[in-house]
Amino acid sequence: MHTVWRRVAAVRTPDGAQLHAVVDGSEDAPVTLVLAHGWTLAQAAWDDVADLLAPRIADGELRLIRYDQRGHGRSTWPSPTHPDAEISIDQLGADLASLLDQLVPTGPVVLGGHSMGGMTIMCLAAARPELFGDRVRGVALVSTSAGDLTSDPRSAAGRMAALKPGVLNAALAGAVLVEKLRTLLPPSHPRHRRMVRELLYGADASDAMVLAGAEIMHASTVRAFITFMPALDEHDKRENLSALTRVPVEIFVGDEDKLTPPRHSRQLADALPDAQLHQVERTGHMLPQERPQLLVDALLRLLEAALDDRAAA
Amino acid sequence: MTSTLETPAASPDASPDAREVRVAIIGSGFAGLGMAIALRRRGETDFVVLERAGDVGGTWRDNTYPGAACDVQSNLYSFSFAPNPRWGRSYSEQPEIQAYLRATADRFDVRRHCVFGADVTSARWDDAARRWHVTTTAGEFRARVLISAAGALADPARPDIPGLDTFAGTVMHSARWEHAHDLSGKRVAVIGTGASAIQVVPAIQPIVDSITVYQRTPAWVVPRTDHPVKPWTRRLYTYVPGLQRGIRAFLYLFREFLVIGLAKNRRFLRPVAKLARTHLHRQVRDPKLRKALTPDYTIGCKRILISNDYFPAVAAPNAELVTAGIAEVRPHSVVTRDGVERPTDTIVLATGFSVTDLPIAKRIRGREGRSLADVWSDGMVSNRSAAVAGFPNLFLLVGPNVGVGHTSMVYMIESQVAYVDDALRTMDAEGLDVLETTPAAQEAWRSLVAEKSKGTVWLAGGCASWYLDRHGHNTTLWPDFTFRFRRLTRKLDRENYVGVPAGAPASRPEVAA
Numbered sequence: 001m002h003t004v005w006r007r008v009a010a011v012r013t014p015d016g017a018q019l020h021a022v023v024d025g026s027e028d029a030p031v032t033l034v035l036a037h038g039w040t041l042a043q044a045a046w047d048d049v050a051d052l053l054a055p056r057i058a059d060g061e062l063r064l065i066r067y068d069q070r071g072h073g074r075s076t077w078p079s080p081t082h083p084d085a086e087i088s089i090d091q092l093g094a095d096l097a098s099l100l101d102q103l104v105p106t107g108p109v110v111l112g113g114h115s116m117g118g119m120t121i122m123c124l125a126a127a128r129p130e131l132f133g134d135r136v137r138g139v140a141l142v143s144t145s146a147g148d149l150t151s152d153p154r155s156a157a158g159r160m161a162a163l164k165p166g167v168l169n170a171a172l173a174g175a176v177l178v179e180k181l182r183t184l185l186p187p188s189h190p191r192h193r194r195m196v197r198e199l200l201y202g203a204d205a206s207d208a209m210v211l212a213g214a215e216i217m218h219a220s221t222v223r224a225f226i227t228f229m230p231a232l233d234e235h236d237k238r239e240n241l242s243a244l245t246r247v248p249v250e251i252f253v254g255d256e257d258k259l260t261p262p263r264h265s266r267q268l269a270d271a272l273p274d275a276q277l278h279q280v281e282r283t284g285h286m287l288p289q290e291r292p293q294l295l296v297d298a299l300l301r302l303l304e305a306a307l308d309d310r311a312a313a
Numbered sequence: 314m315t316s317t318l319e320t321p322a323a324s325p326d327a328s329p330d331a332r333e334v335r336v337a338i339i340g341s342g343f344a345g346l347g348m349a350i351a352l353r354r355r356g357e358t359d360f361v362v363l364e365r366a367g368d369v370g371g372t373w374r375d376n377t378y379p380g381a382a383c384d385v386q387s388n389l390y391s392f393s394f395a396p397n398p399r400w401g402r403s404y405s406e407q408p409e410i411q412a413y414l415r416a417t418a419d420r421f422d423v424r425r426h427c428v429f430g431a432d433v434t435s436a437r438w439d440d441a442a443r444r445w446h447v448t449t450t451a452g453e454f455r456a457r458v459l460i461s462a463a464g465a466l467a468d469p470a471r472p473d474i475p476g477l478d479t480f481a482g483t484v485m486h487s488a489r490w491e492h493a494h495d496l497s498g499k500r501v502a503v504i505g506t507g508a509s510a511i512q513v514v515p516a517i518q519p520i521v522d523s524i525t526v527y528q529r530t531p532a533w534v535v536p537r538t539d540h541p542v543k544p545w546t547r548r549l550y551t552y553v554p555g556l557q558r559g560i561r562a563f564l565y566l567f568r569e570f571l572v573i574g575l576a577k578n579r580r581f582l583r584p585v586a587k588l589a590r591t592h593l594h595r596q597v598r599d600p601k602l603r604k605a606l607t608p609d610y611t612i613g614c615k616r617i618l619i620s621n622d623y624f625p626a627v628a629a630p631n632a633e634l635v636t637a638g639i640a641e642v643r644p645h646s647v648v649t650r651d652g653v654e655r656p657t658d659t660i661v662l663a664t665g666f667s668v669t670d671l672p673i674a675k676r677i678r679g680r681e682g683r684s685l686a687d688v689w690s691d692g693m694v695s696n697r698s699a700a701v702a703g704f705p706n707l708f709l710l711v712g713p714n715v716g717v718g719h720t721s722m723v724y725m726i727e728s729q730v731a732y733v734d735d736a737l738r739t740m741d742a743e744g745l746d747v748l749e750t751t752p753a754a755q756e757a758w759r760s761l762v763a764e765k766s767k768g769t770v771w772l773a774g775g776c777a778s779w780y781l782d783r784h785g786h787n788t789t790l791w792p793d794f795t796f797r798f799r800r801l802t803r804k805l806d807r808e809n810y811v812g813v814p815a816g817a818p819a820s821r822p823e824v825a826a
Contacts, residue, residue: 073628
């Protein structure tokens, strides 16, 4: 029987958080693709992309690693012995570095990041620029931003940021109660799905897509929602993107994205003149779900370029 | 010293050297020890306990896997005549239960009746001599009465998976744990999600590199209300034994209420199912994992499991639950039917035991030379779960239809011990050489059990469990309140037996009846 290798791994970080990673494909694959998901999502947000890549993984063309960001999905928070562990996007960049060190110590890598996952890659590029060009050979930045997320008070992100810290802290203190309240309006409820659709999806999104996304988000914790909100606000790597100029970058944004509207991607494209910017019509913030084939095509371009690079080197 | 236990020359034909005893008991678990203690307590000393291992304890001696513990509170899961005020936890772990069994064996001085290393290879009824010829790996025995207390959870069942023998790493069954094998940093596959698996998975998950749990059917899991017993409670139990007896009675009654739902009206199981569902929702957030862990059969159809750490362990960052079904094992991996191959260093078989085809049944041959397994080829039959027609002077403990999933097995064992003991005393009182039950009594018992099993969750709950044999009949569980079993087996049902007095010519029971 022709088989596809799979293993799960817990990536250990210095502050005791453990990251749940799923590795698909052979150790011998010539290149590895690592995908990072967004805020209050989980690696399942990449399932449609992974499904489309499956035949190529089975043929040994690449290895795919999906992982849950700390505090998301099945990954843990820092151990209680590190009560002052920082919650920042830089920390997520450090987590991605730990993952690469432990699971992909050698060989070319292509990174894909959606929303907060894209910011994670920018933080990695700022903290470990030496990886880019040598190890990291290509980057896809999807529905993401280099910073200045909340300055526009009319944007969805801006409206969320307007919530006073006191409100957030109260919600965190009462997280148990908030969790209970959330169960009153589960994703199976049409109103729940309508809210999710309005905030996150474009005109072409199917109901099944919205339900799948709503279920992933419903599984995330109030703690993840609240504690990462200020971290997103503080994220600013607009002056720190130089490492990304060394590798091919493709940028994607939906023209109906309310969380990270197209101006953020245009800003990125300005800072990375060689990057390709794709603005996708009738598409919201959930691009990996809404346009998986588009992303897969770009990822395959990046993977191929990563291998050409190696041949040239 | 056990000078009486000298082993005779180990030749199969050396029956003149065979040791002659009144009673031979196979096994020294809860049932074998319970029987031995009952004999001792009424002054009987002419008996042996044949134990294949080197110590007493049975299932509780063999199942030393990490996390092994009892699903019934120790105040209930213990001999009624030997309460233990010093239990450290409400639900004891294996080492404490094993220590209790050893201490109880010593306290009632039955260890000197034990022949260790005596694996029974065959037991044959000799109609002329009216004796059982028992051949063991520690010599020959001739016994007037043979009592099999070999148990149902004795012989590990190995799954029939292609390539399992070709695996290059360690393969171990949960009931034969290899403690010398260090699991730290290993990629471990656990096959099975029954009572053993849900204890072993959380115990090893934190130390292994990764753990893959291969699940065929998810179990219903309810919270475990386990807690340490406070020192003052232990003192109270010591000085006020009645208090511990009272708690035991309360636990017994509380658990017996489950029978209403399991065997009478499944509606009463709904709150239990709700409890289990809430438990799962609280402990697992991942929607896909939650779905994979949600059973599609009525709660109770398979054994209800109790655990607070199983769900968190399978949802841990280094864990994966696989439902695709195993296609084959390769030297360094396990392959599932969906074509996914997972690198694997160690395989843990948490695949349970041979229950509906008790291995001891192949080794016991009755009056016509047929083995119990032969007679039972269409399903296990017995009179009152203890006696089989064609097998004179043979009694079974923990045989067919005495199993329970909701309460303490020890209660059933004590019921059976009292019944068998009454049979032995009846033989003495009437001066009988031979006591044998009738096919008619067996048939009556079979139809009683079948009637009681109708509509129970085990038959109608929509699952395939180890409770049912390959014909779909319940041959393992007692399908009613356990106090009803006790009432039915309180005294020997003498009318269902044919006795041959000492000195009387051999006569076929069928004729005599």
